[in-house]
Amino acid sequence: xKKSSIFGLVVIAIAxxxxxxxxxxxxxxxSFKDAxxxxxxxxxxxxxxxxxQLFYDATRDANYFSFYMKDNKGEECKVxxxxxxxxxxxxxxxxxxxxxxxxxxxxxxKILMKCPSKYTQDKVEITEAKAKQASI
Amino acid sequence: MDTAFKGEHLxxxxxxxxxxxxxxxxxxxxxxxxxxxxxxxxxxxxxxxGRLGAYINTIAVIGIGVCLYYIILNHLFEYxxxxxxxSRALPTHYIISSFWDGQEGSFWLWTFWQAVLGNILIWKxxxxxxxxxxxxxxxxxxxxxxxxxxxxxxxxxxxxxxILLREAIDLKANAPAxxxxxxxxxxxxxxxxxxxxxxxxxxxxxxxxxxxxLFLGFASMIVPFAYAIAGLWQKRYKEWIKPAIPYSLFxxxxxxxxxxxGAFWAYDxxxxxxxxxxxxxxxxxxxxxxxxxxxxxxxxxYKNTSHSYITATILVLMxxxxxxxxSFLTRSGVLGDTSVHAFTDAGMFWHLVAxxxxxxxxxxxxxxxxxxxLPRTTKDEETYxxxxxxxxxxxxxxxxxxxxxxxxxxxxxxxxxxxxxxxxSDPVKHYNIVQASxxxxxxxxxxxxxxxxxxxxxxxxxxxxxxxxLLVAGLITLPIVYFTxxxxxxxxFILIMVGAIYSILANGKVLxxxxxxxxxxxxxxxxxxxxxLIMVGAxxxxxxxxxxSENTTGEQFSDDFAKSKNNPRENIILYKNKPxxxxxxxxxxxxxxxxxxxxxxxxxxxxxxxxxxVTEEFLLKPNAQANAKMGLIASPDTxxxxxSDLYTHVNMSNAIEIxxxxxxxxxDEADExxxxxxxxxxxxxxxxxxxxxxxxATLTSIGRVDHLQDIALTGKDVAIGARIHIVANSKTYDxxxxxMIRNSNAFDFARKVEDAGLKLRFTKxxxxxxxxxxxxxxxxxxxxxxxxxxxxxxPDINFLWAxxxxxxxxxxxxxxxxxxxxxxx
Numbered sequence: 001x002k003k004s005s006i007f008g009l010v011v012i013a014i015a016x017x018x019x020x021x022x023x024x025x026x027x028x029x030x031s032f033k034d035a036x037x038x039x040x041x042x043x044x045x046x047x048x049x050x051x052x053q054l055f056y057d058a059t060r061d062a063n064y065f066s067f068y069m070k071d072n073k074g075e076e077c078k079v080x081x082x083x084x085x086x087x088x089x090x091x092x093x094x095x096x097x098x099x100x101x102x103x104x105x106x107x108x109x110k111i112l113m114k115c116p117s118k119y120t121q122d123k124v125e126i127t128e129a130k131a132k133q134a135s136i
Numbered sequence: 137m138d139t140a141f142k143g144e145h146l147x148x149x150x151x152x153x154x155x156x157x158x159x160x161x162x163x164x165x166x167x168x169x170x171x172x173x174x175x176x177x178x179x180x181x182x183x184x185x186g187r188l189g190a191y192i193n194t195i196a197v198i199g200i201g202v203c204l205y206y207i208i209l210n211h212l213f214e215y216x217x218x219x220x221x222x223s224r225a226l227p228t229h230y231i232i233s234s235f236w237d238g239q240e241g242s243f244w245l246w247t248f249w250q251a252v253l254g255n256i257l258i259w260k261x262x263x264x265x266x267x268x269x270x271x272x273x274x275x276x277x278x279x280x281x282x283x284x285x286x287x288x289x290x291x292x293x294x295x296x297x298x299i300l301l302r303e304a305i306d307l308k309a310n311a312p313a314x315x316x317x318x319x320x321x322x323x324x325x326x327x328x329x330x331x332x333x334x335x336x337x338x339x340x341x342x343x344x345x346x347x348x349x350l351f352l353g354f355a356s357m358i359v360p361f362a363y364a365i366a367g368l369w370q371k372r373y374k375e376w377i378k379p380a381i382p383y384s385l386f387x388x389x390x391x392x393x394x395x396x397x398g399a400f401w402a403y404d405x406x407x408x409x410x411x412x413x414x415x416x417x418x419x420x421x422x423x424x425x426x427x428x429x430x431x432x433x434x435x436x437x438y439k440n441t442s443h444s445y446i447t448a449t450i451l452v453l454m455x456x457x458x459x460x461x462x463s464f465l466t467r468s469g470v471l472g473d474t475s476v477h478a479f480t481d482a483g484m485f486w487h488l489v490a491x492x493x494x495x496x497x498x499x500x501x502x503x504x505x506x507x508x509x510l511p512r513t514t515k516d517e518e519t520y521x522x523x524x525x526x527x528x529x530x531x532x533x534x535x536x537x538x539x540x541x542x543x544x545x546x547x548x549x550x551x552x553x554x555x556x557x558x559x560x561s562d563p564v565k566h567y568n569i570v571q572a573s574x575x576x577x578x579x580x581x582x583x584x585x586x587x588x589x590x591x592x593x594x595x596x597x598x599x600x601x602x603x604x605x606l607l608v609a610g611l612i613t614l615p616i617v618y619f620t621x622x623x624x625x626x627x628x629f630i631l632i633m634v635g636a637i638y639s640i641l642a643n644g645k646v647l648x649x650x651x652x653x654x655x656x657x658x659x660x661x662x663x664x665x666x667x668x669l670i671m672v673g674a675x676x677x678x679x680x681x682x683x684x685s686e687n688t689t690g691e692q693f694s695d696d697f698a699k700s701k702n703n704p705r706e707n708i709i710l711y712k713n714k715p716x717x718x719x720x721x722x723x724x725x726x727x728x729x730x731x732x733x734x735x736x737x738x739x740x741x742x743x744x745x746x747x748x749x750v751t752e753e754f755l756l757k758p759n760a761q762a763n764a765k766m767g768l769i770a771s772p773d774t775x776x777x778x779x780s781d782l783y784t785h786v787n788m789s790n791a792i793e794i795x796x797x798x799x800x801x802x803x804d805e806a807d808e809x810x811x812x813x814x815x816x817x818x819x820x821x822x823x824x825x826x827x828x829x830x831x832x833a834t835l836t837s838i839g840r841v842d843h844l845q846d847i848a849l850t851g852k853d854v855a856i857g858a859r860i861h862i863v864a865n866s867k868t869y870d871x872x873x874x875x876m877i878r879n880s881n882a883f884d885f886a887r888k889v890e891d892a893g894l895k896l897r898f899t900k901x902x903x904x905x906x907x908x909x910x911x912x913x914x915x916x917x918x919x920x921x922x923x924x925x926x927x928x929x930x931p932d933i934n935f936l937w938a939x940x941x942x943x944x945x946x947x948x949x950x951x952x953x954x955x956x957x958x959x960x961x
Contacts, residue, residue, distance in 0.1 A: 003516050003524075011531055018539045021570060025560040026546065043559035058788055063705040064922045084787040084924050086709045087769070096474075098561050109561075114472065 027098070032077040035101045041109070044097045046071035048089070056085040066105075069095055081108045089113065141302070143325040144214045151204030152298040153285075159196035159247070160280035163273050165189040170270035174369065183266060187258055190269060193276060194251045200283065201235075204297050208235060213328045216304035217241070217297040223333030233343040234334045236351075239467055239484075240283060240297035245348055247279040249355035251870060257359065263377060267366030268359070275358050276348060282484065292483060301328065318338050330652045336733075336769040338762045342401035346394065350421065353391025357424060359383040360431070361495075364449050366500040373511050377435050378762060382954045384432045384452070390570055391425050396940045403783075403933075405771045410678065411936070412569040413724035416475040416544040420462035420537040421546070426537040428455040430530035437523040440590050444527050445511045453499040453528065456542075457461040462494055464488040470547050474559050520595050522588040529581035536574035543567070568678075572628045579635030579671055583609075605645075609638035620931060621680045630678055636671035639664055656953050663946025669939025675932035677781075683784075684719040685927040707787055710739070712921040713865040713891060714830070721782075725923050726755075727792055727891075733761045737786050737923050741775070758786045758925070776794035780931040791921040812895060812913035819907045828914055830892060832862035841874055844885070853878045857898070858908055873898040875909070886913075893920045 028034075030042045048054075052068040065081045067089070079097060092113035099108035166189025173182035204217065208231055215217040221237040235241045254272050261268050283667035285296025307324055308315035311672040314324060330548035360380045365375030398421070403411035412418060436446045465471055468485045509841070517524035546557050560566035573844070584602045587593075613634045617623045622633065643664040650658040687709040708723040710716055717723075724740045743752040756773040818826045827835045841855040849855060855876040862869040874885040875898040886897040893915035900909035 003519065007531075008529065011535065011675040014535055015538060017544060018535065018570065022539070022542050022560075022566075023557075025566045027558040029556045029558045043558040043561070058709050058790075058922065058924045061787075062709040082705065112474075116820075130170040132295075 031071045031073045032075045032091070032101075032106060036105060039100065041098060041100050041116070044071050044106070045070075045126065046097070047078060047094055048092055050090065054090065054100075058062065058084070069106075077102065077106050079106045079108050081111055086111055086113060141214075141325065142323050144681070145210075145334050148203045148206050148212065149215060149298040149300065149816035151201055152207070153198035155196045155203060156264060156280065156283045156285070156296060156298070159193055159200060160277060160284055162189045162192035162196055163280050167270055167273035167277055170266050170273055173266040174270055178264070182871045186266065186269060186273070190251075190254050190258060190273060193273070193280075194255060197244070197248050197251045200297075200318050201248060202775070204235065204241070204244070207298075211331065213331050214297045214301055214325055215297075215543070216301045219301050219328065219331045221332070221334060223331040225330075226334060226339075229341070229344055230334055230339050233338070233347070236347045237334055237338060237343075238297070240295055240417040242347060242351060243279060243282045244297070245351040246355050247276060247283070247347075247350045248359060248829065250276050250279065253356060253359060261379070262953070264366055269364040271362035271365050272358055275362075275495075278494065281920075282487065282491075294487065295484065302492060337406060337771075340401065340405050342397060342405065342722050342772075346397045346401055349390060349397055350394030353387060353394045353423075354463070356387035356390060357384065357428065357456045357459045359426075360452045361499075364452040365498065365502055368449070370508045371506070371509065373445065373506075373509070374442075377438055378682035379438065379958060380452070381432065381435050382951050384428060385947050385951045385954065388425065388428050388432055389944055389951070390429070391421070393940070393944055395421050396423060396937075398674070399936065403930075404774065410681070410930075411933070412678070412840065413676070414563055416471045417466050419540045419544040420465045423537050423540050424455050424458040426533050427451055427458055429929075430533035430537075431455050432531075433526045433530045437526050441517075441521075441523045442511070443513050443517055443523050445513075447527065447530070449503070449510070450773055451534065453503070457492065457496050457499060460488075460492045461541075464492050470551065471544075472547070473538060474547055482940060487563075515749075518592050520588060520591070520593040520598055522585055522590045525581055525585045525588060529578055529585065532574055532577045532581070532929070536571055536578070539570050539574070540567075569626065572626075572632055576628060576631045576635050579632060579639045579668065582667065583635065583639040586646050586664075587662075605641050606613070606634075606638055609634050609641055610642075612637050614849065616676075620676050622676055629675055632671055632675055634667045636668040637674070640672075643668070644942075659946050659948075659950030659953050661946070662949060663943050666939045666941070666943025666946050669935045669942060671939075672937030673932055673937070673939055677930040677936060680931055682719075682929045683926065684721065684929055685723075686718075687926060706926050707924050708926070709922050709924050710822065712791070712868060712893075715742075718927060719929070723927070725925075727920075728921075729757070735791075737787075737789065737791070737925075739773075739784055739923075739925065741782070756782075756784045758784050760786055760789065776934075778934060780929055781933050783928045784926075785926050786924060787924045789921070789923040791923065811915060811919050813916050815897075815911045815913045817899065817909055817911045819902060819905065819909050820875060821905075825905060826910065827911060828864075828894070828912060831862065832911075833860050833862040833894075833896070833912070835908070835910070836861050837860070839870075844874060844876070856901070858896075858910060860896060861896065862892060864889075864894070867891070871896050875899070875901060875908075 022110070027040070027042050029045060030038075032044060035042055035044065045062045046069045049068040049070050051109055061068075062084060062107075063082050065083060067086045068076055069079050070076045080102075094114040096112040096114075097106065097108040098110040098112075100105055101107070143481075166186050169182050169186035169189055173179070174754050176182060206212075207215045207218045208222050209221070211218065211224055217238060217240060218582050221241070222234040226234060236245050250272065252674045254269060254276065257268055257272065260267060282294045283296060284294040285299060286293060302324065308321065310765065311327075313322040358859040360383055363376045363380035365385070367373055395418075398418070399411040402413070428451075431448060431454075434444050434448040434451055437687050466475075468488050470485070478575065517527070523638075543563075546559050546631070549555060550557055583605065587598050587601045587605075613630070616637075617630055617633055622630065643661040646657055646661040647665065650656075650661060686705060708716065708718070710723065712725050715724040716724045720743055721745055722742045725737060726740045727738045729736045730740060736759050739756045740759065741754050741756060742750050743754075745751050752901040754775055756775055758773040759771050761769040770786050770805055772783055774784070776783040818824075820826060820835050822835055822837055824835055826835075836857050836859045838856060842849065843859045844855055853876060855874055858875045860871050860873070862871060869889045869892060871887040873896045874889045876883045876885070884898050886895050888895045895913035898908060899911045902909060
């Protein structure tokens with residue numbers, strides 16, 4: 001057997017190992033219900049329930065932030081995040097949480113939020129325009 | 137139609153739009169002309185036409201840039217791009233960078249650099265000009281389609297930067313007043329006073345230079361690709377590699393610099409808390425780079441030994457296809473759920489897919505057609521030869537890249553196969569471990585390959601020198617790992633350390649030899665040393681970075697919560713003027729300095745030795761912008777030492793609203809008093825001391841006051857002041873509350889000491905006792921100014937930056953060397 005063939009086989013073996021390791025390391029997207037039935041960390045996509053209270057009081061604990069999120073199936077759950085409240089959280093349109101259930105709370109280790117921050121949002125501000133109308 | 141709206145400047149837009157069409161047409165024309173110039177080499181008129189096309193394309197591309205600059209600089213907000221990405225308040229250098237804030241601008245950068253490179257090729261490529269420029273022009277034409285923005289069969293092709301605001305956004309839906317009143321709509325521009333401005337996070341000098349560098353890197357990847365295609369096309373299999381090597385090195389240098397600039401930007405002024413987070417967008421930029429590095433090494437192997445031709449070709453072809461794939465990943469919106477900073481979909485998904493597919497098909501077809509004719513060597517490489525191990529190293533770089541592609545593309549797999557995979561839940565750990573394994577192999581290879589010669593090496597001699605150096609590397613690693621605390625890391629990271637130090641030593645030897653005469657070898661040695669240092673710096677700083685702001689004191693939210701330590705409690709609250717000990721530092725938030733729109737928090741760091749003496753003191757000023765649109769935008773401040781960095785970042789504060797809200801002082805007494813705890817009254821004589829939570833106050837004297845700033849005193853009034861000396865948090869203040877009698881009515885004027893959170897009133901005079909009554913209001917902790925901050929220590933990160941500079945110098949030396957070789961042969 002040629003040396004290059006042996007090396008080729010080694011490379012293929014490593015490539016397969018990489019794929020397997022990625023597959024076994026990869027998490028899944030799920031709902032709060034799925035989270036209740038597993039002890040693994042998973043990703044949950046949903047949105048913030050803006051009616052309920054966002055709790056962050058730095059003077060009591062700078063590393064405790066809790067809120068209520070509805071997952072894509074409509075189920076709501078209290079979420080606790082160890083850390084400070086991400087900037088502009090109230091405006092988030094979509095949230096992706098990584099974490100697991102602890103009792104009735106979902107403990108998130110990571111929050112990724114998609115904000116329609118005004119820098120990407122196609123909304124013309126016409127507040128100024130209205131104020132101006134009077135002077136015409 | 138156009139005259140229907142008042143105040144619009146349509147000329148620059150029309151001109152710009154004309155230039156985008158011209159850029160596309162001329163690039164296509166150049167591509168076709170160069171194609172025929174290649175197939176009819178005897179007819180030079182095709183070549184002249186091709187050049188003409190390329191020149192016109194260059195002018196058109198510059199024209200697009202000038203028009204867009206004109207629009208942005210003159211704040212013509214009738215154009216969507218200017219409105220969306222700039223504003224009047226932006227300083228000039230950020231206006232320049234707002235140019236590439238959006239997708240269109242970054243495409244323009246790319247096409248601009250590609251045009252520049254095209255002109256260099258026309259000038260330098262000689263016999264390669266026709267086929268190489270045919271490929272470059274094709275790429276240029278496809279890039280131009282991204283900017284055209286015209287509707288064909290109801291499908292918009294590309295997005296033009298010259299779209300008008302009223303075309304991009306339904307103004308009538310946004311503002312009902314416009315829909316109701318046509319006259320108002322006709323004047324709509326008078327209501328668009330300002331643009332959206334640039335995201336404050338991007339208002340940074342890195343934004344000015346990072347994107348142009350990165351896109352020069354991406355753009356220059358086309359050149360080796362074009363040479364490879366040209367070589368296959370013209371059957372000049374063996375010749376293309378030599379002229380392509382300097383261009384590949386150039387692309388490798390520029391793209392590498394661009395990537396590290398991004399890392400430095402993230403580290404220095406974004407609040408990511410590190411220099412690399414394995415975000416899919418970051419990965420997308422490093423994927424083509426890794427393959428290119430592999431390609432360069434195999435090309436050099438081929439040049440020296442005629443081995444590995446096919447691998448070299450495939451890697452070069454792949455590197456450019458991966459550039460396009462990376463641009464698809466970041467621009468199509470496919471990464472939406474997995475990345476913090478990918479672009480959102482601008483309706484170009486399939487357009488970007490097509491871009492990748494066109495070049496992929498071109499590469500595969502050219503390879504397939506010529507497959508049988510490609511030069512092969514029947515002889516196997518020697519095991520003890522440099523070429524064999526360089527080849528192995530390049531394949532490992534390819535594997536590392538393969539891993540990055542597989543993981544970063546998880547959303548793509550989901551889309552293709554309908555699966556619901558999510559990225560690893562701890563992606564950083566996953567990437568670190570897998571990539572570290574490849575890095576171990578690669579660093580070791582960059583080391584011991586230096587002891588091998590091309591073709592054949594004496595085995596025994598090689599083993600002795602390799603092992604001696606490996607042993608020394610191991611011995612050096614031990615104390616380094618021990619003293620930096622890296623010994624607590626996973627074993628594979630310690631192996632990288634050995635590998636990186638080994639590589640530095642082995643290449644150091646080559647460098648010493650180079651100074652003794654073999655000067656042309658210096659380039660690769662220096663570049664490898666730089667790479668080794670990057671690895672050392674990255675490893676120590678990322679591996680042993682320490683959050684020093686760990687919250688060990690203070691109120692716990694609940695015991696349950698405190699117990700479930702899913703991540704370290706990295707944020708700490710600092711009340712103004714109240715020192716907190718973090719690690720070896722005593723940290724105090726001492727105040728603010730405001731220079732709109734920036735709000736700097738002054739955080740004082742002191743190192744106090746056992747005798748209570750301050751041995752070191754410095755001030756960090758992490759910055760926050762209270763942005764009306766985005767809330768608090770924080771950027772960190774870092775104390776740089778030679779061997780470690782101290783990074784401080786403010787997450788949140790109540791100072792910024794209070795400070796800028798403007799206090800209606802004194803007017804609303806009842807409301808005002810709510811800010812304080814219940815008052816306490818003290819009967820004191822001169823010399824007496826009142827204790828409170830943070831210190832004490834001493835009544836130094838009582839005396840008549842002749843002037844009162846608030847009220848004009850008349851001769852009948854009696855006003856006396858109590859001079860009080862206050863010491864709070866080891867700072868001193870003086871206050872003089874006033875007691876006044878007018879028309880036999882008693883008044884008093886309170887005095888506040890904001891810093892200490894105190895309010896003092898002189899409420900009664902008690903002549904019988906020889907005392908006065910002082911009422912003391914104290915702010916509760918929570919009403920005082922505070923910041924929530926995070927401080928991280930990054931040891932030895934300077935190795936990373938220094939390594940980068942050294943690597944760039946090394947590659948630069950190599951470029952000079954390879955260029956010289958081109959001229960001498």
